Amino acid sequence: MSKFKSAFMAVLVLACVLPLSLQAASTPHWVHYKLLKSSAVLPKKVVVLPVSIEVQEVTAGDVMEEVPEWSEMASRNVFESVSSAIRKDASLEEVSVPDLSDKTAAVVDEHMALYKLVVNTASDTAWQHKIRRFDYGIGPGLVELQRKTGADAAVMIYGEDYVSTAGRKAKAIAGNIPIVNIFSGPPPALGHSFIHIGVVDLRTGDLLWMNSDFRKGTTSLRSSEDAGNIVGSIFDWYPGIEKYRNVYVK
């Protein structure tokens, strides 16, 4: 074999082996192990809890400021997109959030705080046994909400949207131009949009399903179309039981 052919073979082998060793099949969503059982029953009635989307405007100088009207608009868009996605799914029925007493509202708030900690922990876990047997939850403390709504599960949503000011965008453009960027500095990162959606069993607190989407660039959750696209791409994976089983459990 000539030297060049041998070298080429070495590179080819490396190119095959390295990707196999580094990349495993994955899905963006997570499914509770109880839903993987043949006897599993998916939730039918769901209550969508108040959505919290924070929209921050970021300046050229990296100053971040939440814009309350924008946050309100984005939260409304995402809520409506989620409701629309639920309506499209024949297996689901949405029930409204009732008026809650201060005591129940405080309980819901604390469970929402626990939920955020649980999903952040679960999303970061790399342990195969936790992925194969996804068993996270927030406990049965929302049973009062279950009683009031008759819902089987709660849909919990949070997210964020970072929007660049015109100055920041100009700086990004200038930062990509040679010579000009000596004066303007390197281009700053532009905005991004992120939504996380989870479905929680209201009787047991099991985190039945969760998925999220992160998009860089000019997506804006103030646009109902953009919000709908992102929510749609998240719900495309609901419930995705077989997809999850095929990748992680078989």
Added chain:
Amino acid sequence: MKNILALIVMAVLTSGCATTAYWTMTDDLNRVAQSKSFQMSVPEGWVRTTEPDTWEQLEVGDKLRTILLESMTVTRDGTSLHAITVTRRYSDNAFPTLKKKSLAGMLPIEAADLYVAELRKRNGLERLKVLSNKPAQVDEKQGFQLVMQYKNDDGLRVRVMSYGFVDETGFYTINYRAPYLYYYDRDHQDFTELVHSFKQLQGAHEPPPKLPKWVELFT
């Protein structure tokens, strides 16, 4: 050339096997987790650090210091959510941010008071509240049991239960931290069993190890 090719492929395939995994899954065959100074029985299905951590870095005053210790962590769902941490601190650096040592004759109540102050200072947790502080036995040694609580910025109550004792080899703590909602009660029994299984080993009486040279570079 063939040999070189084979060597390259072997190197790539075996590169992933070179290091010990940081975490070990506990099953019925490996429930006892052992360090130089202590051992305990870990609940089945939990994950623990394979080897003990032997040093930590923290700011004391305005300086970054590297402190020797022996610490093993156990968790079921992930340490950012909940964790059991078993730590042995050498006497000279028992309470590092307070710059205080532990003494063999120290009463458990004194060690508990210093421990609470240490936790508050190192974590910037002025609002850490002590719910109870009472005598307890750990491995037949007189010690303390503390129950503490604070709320995170989202309003989630986080509870911490700590057992601790002091002897001539240093200051030992067995900590359990979990959200008060659901997780604290769920795993409390497992934690209690771990505490009851804790045993100090003969290795506790050996002199402390030296800091690895590469760590000293960052001190």
Added chain:
Amino acid sequence: MKNALYLTCLFLLLGGCASTGGVTSFSNTGDTGNLHEKETRLWHEADGFDATIDRSGQLYENEQATAYLQSVMDRLYPEFKGKVHVKIYDSTQLNAFALPNGSIYFNIGLLARIENEAQLAAVLAHEAAHFIEKHSFKQRVRSKNAASFALSGIPFANLAAVSSISGFSRDLEREADAKGYVRLVKSGYNPHEAHKVFQHLADESRALGLEEPYFFSSHPRMVERIDEFKRLSARHEGEGRVGSKSYNSVVSPIRLDVLDKDIGQDRFSSVILVMEDSNLRRHYPPAGYFYLGEAYSRRDEKGDSEKALKAYKQAEKLSPNFSPTYLRLGMHYMKTGYKDKARSYFKRYLSVAPNDANDRAYVRQYLSSL
């Protein structure tokens, strides 16, 4: 190349646009409903800070003290009643700060050091002036496009940079001093008390070898402020309200709590400084001697164990119903071999301490071992 130059100019122009022209102060509660769009954002951020502080348990729960501080604020600024809210912050650091939405936070550490209502009013008047003069908004507009917020690790770092948590620019601080002083006098408070706040705190910082406390971090230097207040008050003859009795009846239990928290966070130097100075100590309950004993025990320098014992004995004499003293005395005698004395103090502890006192189980254990 032409396009590149054009873009550079555009960037520099957009980046540089910042002025505070046209920002007018609030004149009454009604004004607070007419906010510039950018001001609304600051208020919203401040509301978020309020919510975080509240739900994370960082407010000091004492309804009487909170109502009292609010009443002083309402006396100073009656036209802003209902808009400026005073809250007590559970931190022993010497600090008070104002947020853009009218929330004024007053640390228990600073409350404990102040001597009377007039001094309290001096600080509140200053902080409220920041809110009324819209200093947060002015500071934010000035620094909007500068990467000047190097307050890493602090939640709401951006907000901290435009509130008096870490101080405004010196000219804004001087304005708050001047406007606050005018309000202090107008409300009938004794202006000669104003400089004493800073005098006490300057003395304490010096004695403890501290950098100037947060309250003063980017303020005009304390010496300059003391001199300025003395100069202003020299123009005023006559007295004005001091309010020592009303202040100390509310704050006295808080002072004990502050000593307890200082010990709990290992700030024993502050406790020793306060309790060894007869001028400062006179404002503290006699049980403060217990904490002096704790502070010496913690400091543990040569001679401190004798000083600690002396302090505990003083607490025993002057505050006989304060049970923790008996626990410490019992422990001292137990460790030094005086079993009978130890037993006696432990029994005394059990007779005085509340039924749910944390240390009862320890004491019973010690008694059974003696």
